[in-house]
Amino acid sequence: MNMKKILALLGLSLAIGLGGCSEKKATEQNTQNAEGASSDKVYRVAMNAAFAPFQWVRTDGKIIGFEIDLVDAMAKEGNFKVEYVNTPWDTLFATLPSGDNDILSSAITITEDRKQAMDFSEPYFEIKQVILVPKGKNVQSIEDIKNLNKVAVTTGTSADAVAQKTLGKTSNKIARFESLPLVLKEVENGGADVAISDSAVVSNYIKNNSDKGFTIVQIQDSAPEFYGMAVRKGDTETLKMVNEALAKVKASGEYDKIYNQYFAQ
Known part of the structure; x- marks a missing residue:
């Protein structure tokens, strides 16, 4: 093999070696960056x-x-x-x-x-499920909501399940809303007779609206949640x-x- 061919082969080998090293370093760097990112999740x-x-x-x-x-x-x-x-x-x-x-x-x-x-x-x-009752409404127990026209609940919550258990899954007396503020506003405006919701939330609402005459009725068979x-x-x-x-x-x-x-x- 003449000298020119030898030098060409050596150059090719060196290039391949350096390329391999560069690729390895890039892979190691990517791995380190990924590991650093995960720790900062x-x-x-x-x-x-x-x-x-x-x-x-x-x-x-x-x-x-x-x-x-x-x-x-x-x-x-x-x-x-x-x-x-x-x-x-x-x-x-x-x-x-x-x-x-x-x-x-x-x-x-x-x-x-x-x-x-x-x-x-x-x-x-x-918490437990309770009934929010406006002033003037005669509600003493969960059974009394059967005599009402509309019971407001947040869709898909435990309150919704309680209303369905008492009134039936397809009852048109259940008024469902996508958020609690909408439920409370419906009761405030008289669009719903009462609301069912979590005890801590209802207590907080009554505390901050003491001038409106709302009361809480406990649901006797409501298990702790x-x-x-x-x-x-x-x-x-x-x-x-x-x-x-x-x-x-x-x-x-x-x-x-x-x-x-x-x-x-």
Whole structure:
């Protein structure tokens, strides 16, 4: 082989070697960047921010409330980052399997049906279903709503289930709305005789509207319900992170401080 051919072959080998090294370095760099990005993950926490005092939108557009303060405290204790996403109730659950959101924190009652589609954290709040009764309405028990014309509920909630149980699934007496503010406004305006909703929410509403003469009627056979934060089915890593952070917030006494800020009588 003459010298020119030898030099050409050496040059080709060197070029291939350098190209291989460059490709390897690029791959290593991409891997490092990916690993760095994962450690900086921001968890998207979705809620229907129309359920005071758990979460609602302030006049400046910021979402505030009990659950916001709780998740903020959990993120601090668990050393993770969150951003909040206001989502309509009727599409909220679908955002988990689609990957649009990572955690749902929206006063969601833990039920066996919902457990089939998502995983829940340990409970963080206990409530019961109650009836919001305007002044002048004669309602003493859940059976009395059978004598009314319209009972307002938020679609797809535990209140909706209670109304269906008492009045029938297809009853035209059940007036369904996509958010709690619409439910309350309907009762205020006289479009509905009463509303059914969660005890903490109704108590908060009456507290802030003491001049309107509303009262609460307990539903005698209403079993306690528990709120939990939901994650994608099988997402054990996020579920563990949420549960550990929640446990730390409770153990430190921070949960009680937040609770008393919103619910102390």
